[in-house]
Amino acid sequence: MDSITAYDAIVIGAGPAGSTAALYAARASLDVLVIEQGMPGGQIATSDMVDNYPGIPNVSGAELGQKMLDHAESAGAHVEYTMVTSISRRDDGRYEVVTDSGAFEAPALIVATGATPRTAGFVGEEEFRGRGVSYCATCDGMFYRNKKVFVVGGGNSACEEGLFLSRIASEVVMVVRRDEFRAPRGRVDRLLAQKNVSVRFSTSIVEVTGTQLLERIVFRDNVSGETSVEEYPAGSFGIFVFTGNDPVTELVHALVDVAADGGVVTDEDMATRTPGLFCAGDMRSKRLRQVVTAASDGAIAGSSAYAYVEGLAR
Ligand SMILES: Cc1cc2nc3c(=O)[nH]c(=O)nc-3n(C[C@H](O)[C@H](O)[C@H](O)COP(=O)(O)OP(=O)(O)OC[C@H]3O[C@@H](n4cnc5c(N)ncnc54)[C@H](O)[C@@H]3O)c2cc1C
Numbered sequence: 001m002d003s004i005t006a007y008d009a010i011v012i013g014a015g016p017a018g019s020t021a022a023l024y025a026a027r028a029s030l031d032v033l034v035i036e037q038g039m040p041g042g043q044i045a046t047s048d049m050v051d052n053y054p055g056i057p058n059v060s061g062a063e064l065g066q067k068m069l070d071h072a073e074s075a076g077a078h079v080e081y082t083m084v085t086s087i088s089r090r091d092d093g094r095y096e097v098v099t100d101s102g103a104f105e106a107p108a109l110i111v112a113t114g115a116t117p118r119t120a121g122f123v124g125e126e127e128f129r130g131r132g133v134s135y136c137a138t139c140d141g142m143f144y145r146n147k148k149v150f151v152v153g154g155g156n157s158a159c160e161e162g163l164f165l166s167r168i169a170s171e172v173v174m175v176v177r178r179d180e181f182r183a184p185r186g187r188v189d190r191l192l193a194q195k196n197v198s199v200r201f202s203t204s205i206v207e208v209t210g211t212q213l214l215e216r217i218v219f220r221d222n223v224s225g226e227t228s229v230e231e232y233p234a235g236s237f238g239i240f241v242f243t244g245n246d247p248v249t250e251l252v253h254a255l256v257d258v259a260a261d262g263g264v265v266t267d268e269d270m271a272t273r274t275p276g277l278f279c280a281g282d283m284r285s286k287r288l289r290q291v292v293t294a295a296s297d298g299a300i301a302g303s304s305a306y307a308y309v310e311g312l313a314r
Contacts, residue, residue, distance in 0.1 A: 007104060011025070012110070016041070017301070019072050045062045050139065122207055132208070133239050140238075148169065149165050
């Protein structure tokens with residue numbers, strides 16, 4: 001049998017949740033391994049500017065993510081850059097984590113594999129991501145102060161974020177694929193009560209173009225099938241896509257409960273229904289998916305893993 005390296009705790013994912021979990025567990029003197037398949041920082045590494053992490057305004061997402069992992073490493077955490085392909089809980093209660101480059105084991109496992117924002121699927125969406133196309137109003141809304149924004153989506157999060165943007169932008173146009181919203185009536189009514197909010201039902205964005213920034217949107221009327229083009233000066237408008245988030249939970253499916261929003265159910269210690277398995281960050285069932293809430297989850301998970309390993313769990 002191939003050799004397997006043992007740690008006190010293993011953290012999967014070096015986004016804000018995983019790096020913070022590793023920091024807290026390492027500072028509690030656990031021997032911790034963090035496994036990351038991509039860049040430190042996870043989703044936030046793709047954001048040019050983070051302006052709402054308390055105490056560190058105007059920081060690039062890549063820098064913030066790197067600093068969080070560096071902090072954990074300076075506290076003693078080890079890092080492996082590889083993809084976790086499976087996890088299992090052995091009969092002795094220890095977790096075995098198999099990766100592309102070897103296997104590891106530990107009595108406590110913290111999974112912080114994050115979430116992926118769903119795309120709307122229009123042509124040019126990926127090309128203009130961060131250059132006019134955004135997936136986070138809390139993060140990027142301020143860049144559109146007194147500008148026009150289009151909000152794609154008709155569900156809960158689209159209505160909530162549309163309301164948030166109506167207080168910042170000069171005009172909010174909701175672009176709803178169907179002929180009605182899928183959010184509760186009260187939420188829709190609050191949104192539509194705003195004077196600067198309008199709705200285009202049965203409409204989809206099919207393409208965006210521009211040079212550096214967005215300049216042109218092609219809309220499709222989903223009833224007639226006809227398309228129409230609108231042009232605006234570069235930098236004068238943006239598109240926010242809120243068609244949902246998919247928590248990344250495949251690795252733990254067999255060991256946890258999953259809520260209706262697709263996120264993992266934990267208690268307030270980040271514990272799942274399986275002893276020694278903790279989940280933190282955007283992969284959890286939660287309302288606010290942000291760096292600060294992911295870091296908070298991570299701190300709790302790291303501390304809970306320590307208590308579990310030391311036999312101090314509540
Ligand atoms: C474009 C964009 C801009 C944003 N801007 C802001 C902002 O300004 N402010 C703010 O507070 N929030 C912002 N957010 C939200 C914020 O990035 C997330 O809430 C936060 O990153 C969640 O942290 P996390 O650690 O839970 O998950 P993630 O950041 O998703 O990290 C999960 C990590 O797990 C790794 N992973 C997954 N599966 C495996 C595997 N099998 N093996 C190994 N590694 C794995 C991934 O590679 C990833 O690095 C933004 C999000 C996006 C998409």
